[in-house]
Amino acid sequence: MKKEKEGECELCKKNLRLTFHHLIPKSNHKNKWFRKNYDMMEMRERGIMVCxxxxxxxxxxxxxxxxxxxxxxxxxxxxxxxxxxxxxxAQNH
Ligand SMILES: [Zn+2]
Ligand SMILES: [Zn+2]
Incomplete structure (x- = not known):
């Protein structure tokens, strides 16, 4: 998966350089609770592209x-x- 590109931010909808936000941040991936509730693949891939x-x-x-x-x-x-x-x-600025 590409982690950086130009495009429409999923939050403010502006066209900018975007980065991938992990909806389950990497620092949680080793945590027991998260491991029990989500599989690794999902934690790695679940995200949004935002400015x-x-x-x-x-x-x-x-x-x-x-x-x-x-x-x-x-x-x-x-x-x-x-x-x-x-x-x-942000949508208006
Ligand atoms: Zn944005
Ligand atoms: Zn992030």
Whole structure:
């Protein structure tokens, strides 16, 4: 899978250079709870392509453990009030 490309950010929808965000961050992959609930392949592949500013906002907002447990789909990320607010703001800037 290509981890970097130009395209539409899945959060702010702008055309920019994108990077791959692991919805279950790598630091969780060795953790027992995650291993029990997801297989390795899924943890490696489940992700979204986002621009650099959206990406850093995600990581600023929640720790990797919290992201992996509670925000491991695009829909769940967008249910977070802070992230939603940021995305709406970013779409217009
Ligand atoms: Zn973005
Ligand atoms: Zn990330």
């Amino acid at each position: 650099r500013s959206c990406h850093s906002f995600i990581h600023k907002t929640h720790s990797e453990k919290v992201l992996g447990r509670h925000f491991n789909t695009l829909e769940k990320l967008l249910e977070d009030e802070r992230i939603l607010k940021y995305v709406r703001w």
